[in-house]
Amino acid sequence: MTDTAFSGPRASKSRGLVASMLRTYASAFRRPRGMLGLAILSVIVLAGLASPWLWPGGVDQQSRDSLLGMSLAHPFGTDQLGRDIFMRTIYAAKISLGISVVAVPIGMVLGTLMGLSGMISPRLGTICVSLFDLLLGFPGLILAILIVLMVGTGWLSLVLTISLLSIPQFGRLARGAFLSEQAREYVQAATLLNISKTKIMLRHILPNTLDPLVVQLGLVLINGVFIEAAISLVGLGIQPPTPSLGTLLNSGIRYIYQQPLYAAGPTVLLLLLALSFNLMADALNAATGRDAQGDR
């Protein structure tokens, strides 16, 4: 009951709603976890972006030296066509991450809107919840196969699958937050002042539900990378010779006895990415947790 345990935006100067939220999120990356996570991700992304300059020959440059072991020239060795595995892994990470970064925000926006749709009509809200359950219950791989049947293999089917699968991840969170916020008195007070539903949703409910969604974004992004890997692994996603973490794993498994490092490269990168995103999500969680509703 004491008022001493205050939390919340610390500065008392009035700032824009958006600015103050962005500041909170940015503060996550000043925490050790956030910094470490961001550092790992930056190294991977920068290496991916710089790959054309680092390896001017391109990712598909072949050589006679197939299935070589570790060396200074080829840190992870070479594959069956004599291509540098390290370079291909870095490049693959860029592609896999890129697909997730495109697909997951689509799912986030759709999921959040669907989760909050109960504001417009309670019935629409219930329908959306059923859709979430349907998507969650549907096996991911079968969904991927259906989409590949419709649009063919390639990045588009991956983006569609990952977006669809991430909709309920955000939707259910947004729905839960919406339900609890809707019952709060400041939302009712706004309703009683005849403030429009859209405005209540955007100004009152959304900002107060966004924190868990942003934390979730970190976790779903890495989930997207894993989905990409899983689908490409079975050959439904990115097609060789373009490297993605999934296609690399696919060939890596085939040469697991001759060239153990082949599968290890993408695996280590997947783990690093997972670590980095989890660290960042953790830091965001801590940063927004201190910003929790009011003071209780």
Add this chain to the structure above:
Amino acid sequence: MTVAPLLELRDLGVSIPSGRKNARADIIEDVSFEVAPGRIVGLIGESGSGKSMTAKSIIRMQPEACQISAGQILFRGKDLAKASQDEMQHLRGAEIAMVFQDPLAVLNPMKTIGWQIDEALIVHGTSRKAAREKTLKLLELVGIPDPKERAESYPHQFSGGMRQRVVIAIALANNAPLLLADEPTTALDVTIQKQILDLLVDLRDRLGVAILLITHDIGVVEEVCDDVVVMYGGMIVESGTAAQVLAAPRHPYTAALLQSMPRPQGERGARMPSIKGGPPDARSLPQGCRFEPRCPMAAETCRQLPPMRAAEGNALHLSRCWFETPDMTKMTAVAAQPRPRRAIGKDTILEVRDLKVNLGQRRGLLRPARPFYAVNGVSLEIGEGETLGLVGESGCGKSSLSRALVGLNPIESGTIRLAGRDVSDMSSGNLKFLRHTAQYIFQDPYASLNPRLTIRQTMQEAMAQGPTASERHDGRINELMELVGLSVRHLDRYPHEFSGGQRQRIGIARTLTVEPRLLICDEPVSALDISVQAQIINLLADMRDELGISLLFIAHDLAVVRHLSDRIAVMRQGKIVEQGQTDQIFSDPKHDYTRLLLSSIPGGHAAQKKAHHA
């Protein structure tokens, strides 16, 4: 007092880490009092006064960051401040028992209450068989009928009052000579509160248990306590027997607190005496007397030096004040200013006929809802500028009714006429009219403001809905802030920077932006400290009298309602059982339930009763 005290606190101090490195700030300082066997000591104070922290420190269950920095806690001569956690484990429950505010949070929902009382006995070394026997005796002792059968029931099968009895039974299980009760009746209805208080008195008289009763409610203290300790800002400001302190308070704070408590008798039309400002912040305590900034008698000395606790005449009645007794002329100067009362107009602003609200929930796709009438045929009217008080215990439907009036609950049947217009269908046009005519003030000032918006943003948003021309908005917001007793510099702050009372003021200012003619106040003061309660009641009365707004004032506390209302309606189980002029309801209640409510108000008749105990 001839009996040796069971518990004695000597100069207890508790500190928390302050913002600066290695520095600690005292949140409790210099607390000394005694609890003798067979006496109920009331520890009273507002939120943040340190009363709960004191109680938690006694059993060493204060939060980890808080350390006992000074003094002794002597229980039967042993210093608990230095006891190990192991020793404390043996004392808790066996020697010092605790009763908390919320019985539902204390009881395990998965176990029968018989099992839970057994458990309390078994951990302190009773055999399982003996434990059950004792359990049944305990249940009988705390007044639970059919102990044998009820021991097999689960907590959810008990009402709130019965649950608190079970908690008390657990507390008494090991014949603990000392009972710490932290707000044991705050979560309960008045009629239940009375039963629990009677039970505590009964236990004191029959078993000779010593009870430390922590409460914010002076009425409760008046009702049951033998001794009183008043805390303010982490210090004891006054202590003595209940008869001494309540009849002739020596500290201005106690005097003001007693005055600002709404009572079932006494002056009605006048402003309520209130204490200006709010409780101090533990991080920035005044240099001199902690009450000085709010004290009507404050002098230069008070600002400079903190006073010591001193006795005058009677050695047991201590007060921490530079003055020996409060100067009542100064105290009352702030108090009873008569208020010019606006005449009640002839027009009816709200007319409700036979209203029914069905809150029955659908229990499945094909299973139809079982009707549950939260409001079952209510009729009432409120005149222009009139105040109707709506009283009832929790679950009686008073909130469901008020929410239905503004369209937050669906109406099943009946009519609502607002300012002559039938709005019962709640069509969008009617809703718009409704929301410009009637506004709603919420109970919880902490939840009714969006934590992410500054007060200015909240006010601007509300302003855009009102009739004020947009170029006048800023000026009008400033006017409203002044009107509710806040200043313009508060506008750019966030809700968490305000106290409960201030937030409630903001809530009131927000409703005024649309210039309503009817304000529906749903328990607007029940979440506030007593000294702040009076301020908000006065503010509501001022709004009514200056702006001619009508009020529907909903509360569970008859005394609070009485102060403000012209007429009172008593609600029970979805129906209004009695309705009439305020004075008539209090002097000549017709319905049994009204009589029960009136007789359950704590305090009042208690002061005299104390004399023979002292």
